[in-house]
Amino acid sequence: MNDFLSSIEPNAWIQTFGGVLGALLAGGIAIILFRGQVNNDKKRDQLRELKNFLKSYYIIKKWLLVASQTAGEIYKAISDDDNEKLRLKVTVLKNETAALGYCIDVLNTINDDYIPMEIYNDFLEMKAYLELFKTTAIIQLGAYEEGFPLRTISMKELERKVDKISQYIRIFDDYGAKSEAEVKKIS
Secondary structure, three states, X not given: OHHHHHHOOHHHHHHHHHXXXXXXXXXXXXXXXXXXXXXXXXXXXXXXXXXXXXXXXXXXXXXXXXXXXXXXXXXXXXXXXXXXXXXXXHHHHHHHHHHHHHHHHHHHOOOHHHOOHHHHHHHHHHHHHHHHHHHHHHHHHHHHHOOOOOOOOOHHHHHHHHHHHHHHHHHHXXXXXXXXXXXHHHO
């Protein structure tokens, strides 16, 4: 065996180890580049997801604020104890429930795939809650249209519903602010 190893020329040893070393070096560089590409792809996908959410968030924010203002107008109309204004209440409730319905329609057009799982349940609850609020207002509107001036819902319950809409605004604002900060950090 010693004769075999000593019979190999030094150039052959250099070529063999050079080839092995070159292959290991090329493989190591390829692994490093692959990891870098995977990390860049992850960042790019994360940034795209965040930006898609932020686009949806801006729509949600705008229309949720409109829905909140509309809910406030509905609350004011129902809380007004002046039964002489029954016709005005009917007009206000018709207009405001139509506006609330439009807000809900816009929110329903948002692509659910853009809403992160962390707040997806809040997003669904918010839309259902707005529908519930609209239905409550429509029931009261029906009572007013029939000439029945009494409230069909307690004002405390109606106030809780208006406050709940404000809570959803805060939830989405908090998550939107976090997402904006993360986009700045990644970019």
